[in-house]
Amino acid sequence: MKSLKRHLPWIIFVVALFWSLSLGRYAMGPVEVIKLLAARMGLEHFVGHQSPEMQLVFFNIRLPRILMSIAVGSGISLAGVVFQALFRNPLAAPDILGVTAGGCFGAALSIMLLTHLALGVQGSAFVFAIAAVSIAYVIANHSWDKSSSVLVISGVVVSAVFQAGLSMLMYFAEPYDQLAKIVFWTMGSFHIVSWAQVKTTLPLVVAGSCLLTVFGWRLNIMTQNEEDALSLGVDVNKWRLFYVVVSTLMVASSVAAVGSISWVGLIIPHIARYLVGADHKRLVPATAVLGGTFLLIMDTIARTISASEIPISIVTSIFGAPFLGYLLMSKKGGLSAGERAS
Amino acid sequence: MSVQVEKLTAGYGEEPVLMDVALAVREGCLCGLIGRNGSGKTTLMRCINAILKPLQGRVIVSGKEVNKLSRDKVARLISVVPQGSYSPFPFSSLDMILMGGTARLRSWQSPGDNEKDSAWKVCKDVGITALASTPFNHLSGGQKQLVMLARALYQDAPVMLLDEPNSHLDFCNQHRMMGLVHEIVKSKNKTALITLHDPNLALHYCDEVVMLKEGRVVVSGITEDVINGDYLEMALGENVKRDTTMSGLTVVVPKNVPAQR
Numbered sequence: 001m002k003s004l005k006r007h008l009p010w011i012i013f014v015v016a017l018f019w020s021l022s023l024g025r026y027a028m029g030p031v032e033v034i035k036l037l038a039a040r041m042g043l044e045h046f047v048g049h050q051s052p053e054m055q056l057v058f059f060n061i062r063l064p065r066i067l068m069s070i071a072v073g074s075g076i077s078l079a080g081v082v083f084q085a086l087f088r089n090p091l092a093a094p095d096i097l098g099v100t101a102g103g104c105f106g107a108a109l110s111i112m113l114l115t116h117l118a119l120g121v122q123g124s125a126f127v128f129a130i131a132a133v134s135i136a137y138v139i140a141n142h143s144w145d146k147s148s149s150v151l152v153i154s155g156v157v158v159s160a161v162f163q164a165g166l167s168m169l170m171y172f173a174e175p176y177d178q179l180a181k182i183v184f185w186t187m188g189s190f191h192i193v194s195w196a197q198v199k200t201t202l203p204l205v206v207a208g209s210c211l212l213t214v215f216g217w218r219l220n221i222m223t224q225n226e227e228d229a230l231s232l233g234v235d236v237n238k239w240r241l242f243y244v245v246v247s248t249l250m251v252a253s254s255v256a257a258v259g260s261i262s263w264v265g266l267i268i269p270h271i272a273r274y275l276v277g278a279d280h281k282r283l284v285p286a287t288a289v290l291g292g293t294f295l296l297i298m299d300t301i302a303r304t305i306s307a308s309e310i311p312i313s314i315v316t317s318i319f320g321a322p323f324l325g326y327l328l329m330s331k332k333g334g335l336s337a338g339e340r341a342s
Numbered sequence: 343m344s345v346q347v348e349k350l351t352a353g354y355g356e357e358p359v360l361m362d363v364a365l366a367v368r369e370g371c372l373c374g375l376i377g378r379n380g381s382g383k384t385t386l387m388r389c390i391n392a393i394l395k396p397l398q399g400r401v402i403v404s405g406k407e408v409n410k411l412s413r414d415k416v417a418r419l420i421s422v423v424p425q426g427s428y429s430p431f432p433f434s435s436l437d438m439i440l441m442g443g444t445a446r447l448r449s450w451q452s453p454g455d456n457e458k459d460s461a462w463k464v465c466k467d468v469g470i471t472a473l474a475s476t477p478f479n480h481l482s483g484g485q486k487q488l489v490m491l492a493r494a495l496y497q498d499a500p501v502m503l504l505d506e507p508n509s510h511l512d513f514c515n516q517h518r519m520m521g522l523v524h525e526i527v528k529s530k531n532k533t534a535l536i537t538l539h540d541p542n543l544a545l546h547y548c549d550e551v552v553m554l555k556e557g558r559v560v561v562s563g564i565t566e567d568v569i570n571g572d573y574l575e576m577a578l579g580e581n582v583k584r585d586t587t588m589s590g591l592t593v594v595v596p597k598n599v600p601a602q603r
Contacts, residue, residue, distance in 0.1 A: 225424070230413055
């Protein structure tokens with residue numbers, strides 16, 4: 001039973017992958033999916049020739065989008081688990097240091113003013129997402145108090161400034177073209193994903209996931225009171241910077257590619273903690289798999305449930321928020337288990 | 343000398359909290375730190391543990407100046423039992439104890455079966471094997487402190503700092519904690535500094551005592567010599583004296599309590 005619970009994320013992942021690969025405007029069964037993949041790997045001789053339209057839909061539209069939703073889901077969920085550990089707060093989310101606000105501002109700025117720049121909407125979003133977190137870090141570093149709570153507050157400050165900037169841009173935006181683009185972008189969507197975005201985001205997420213898995217156990221120490229962590233032999237400031245940089249790169253590249261996505265980074269760590277426990281050595285890989293699976297399922301719903309595309313954040317909130325509510329009520333939930341006093 | 347503090351002046355802002363503090367604790371000695379609230383006991387602990395940089399003077403532990411060492415080297419010399427602990431996530435008690443081994447692991451390593459075996463042995467020594475798989479936050483204050491003591495033991499450093507480890511414990515658990523600490527110091531030849539609110543615990547368990555008042559050392563030396571009426575009054579205030587119970591036990595009691603019926 002216990003080993004089933006531990007392997008559950010992987011089982012759900014594989015099932016969801018094939019389910020999603022076969023669903024869409026151009027429906028194909030799991031057998032056809034396997035045939036297509038086999039043909040592409042040079043086994044055409046055994047599985048027979050596949051129709052070109054099917055290949056086009058599958059390899060140029062569906063596969064990159066699915067890979068992207070898995071990468072983004074893993075990336076922001078991992079950032080969630082890292083920030084919850086660093087700030088010792090089960091309610092911390094990946095955007096706590098201003099990465100999302102910075103990214104949205106950068107995207108809006110590019111949609112409105114920097115249209116001629118080679119950077120593009122996604123490049124601009126990435127640069128501003130990184131800039132926001134860097135500013136938060138610099139402000140916190142100039143405080144005499146080097147604790148993580150100061151970093152959280154300066155993240156709130158930076159978020160507020162970029163939010164205000166975004167609001168101002170939206171106020172001046174031309175309503176039918178620019179404003180619509182900005183609003184759709186801030187709600188997140190995978191419909192524009194092509195191999196170009198996968199090539200920039202996927203390697204960052206894979207590298208970040210590997211680093212966080214390798215240095216996963218150390219996150220346990222980071223959840224301890226700062227003086228305790230120092231006494232245990234960890235240079236808290238140095239390692240906090242390491243974890244913030246890795247997580248920020250993953251979230252920034254995700255936000256830059258598909259816009260802001262709410263709830264995933266907050267709830268997935270809780271579900272993973274419920275399944276495998278609090279030890280980050282197991283929690284980090286479980287979070288990566290669950291986050292990828294969750295966003296894959298959500299995006300499949302977003303692209304198939306109606307004739308037109310639904311922004312992904314609406315779907316993640318509709319499914320994610322009630323689930324967190326359920327966790328709060330359940331006795332074994334990820335939140336209460338950590339806080340029940342003796 | 344295992345722990346040596348030389349002419350230490352330290353503080354947080356303009357006003358130093360500790361002034362010209364000097365003390366020395368030898369190996370195998372359990373040394374109590376006594377003083378009123380705000381006398382600088384915790385600040386002294388933080389200086390010894392190299393968390394607070396002194397304004398003047400230095401701290402030498404096992405022949406090394408702690409402020410010049412990296413955090414993992416300090417952790418191999420000094421382990422700490424904090425006043426109280428809370429974990430925001432549901433770690434098991436064994437998870438908490440295993441964190442004590444951080445300084446012995448490379449940054450990419452995590453505890454394996456060997457580490458778990460030796461952490462289990464420490465649980466046996468402290469008598470908390472029944473708690474090992476219980477979530478840390480489900481434990482009572484006394485049980486939590488025993489787990490934190492086990493973690494410090496598992497860290498296996500020659501010097502232990504205990505910062506008011508009894509502050510959340512009931513009467514019996516205070517004595518259980520002190521008994522365990524005393525036994526560990528003697529059997530493993532450790533050096534321990536412990537801050538205490540109750541001078542009776544120092545009197546019954548500590549080999550030596552250092553009394554602090556307003557950031558200065560009032561007196562330090564063998565417990566029997568140091569805990570007497572004059573010094574107690576200087577460090578803790580006027581309303582305290584040394585007495586002997588009918589069964590012959592030396593105790594520290596208040597001179598008078600209001601409205602004695």
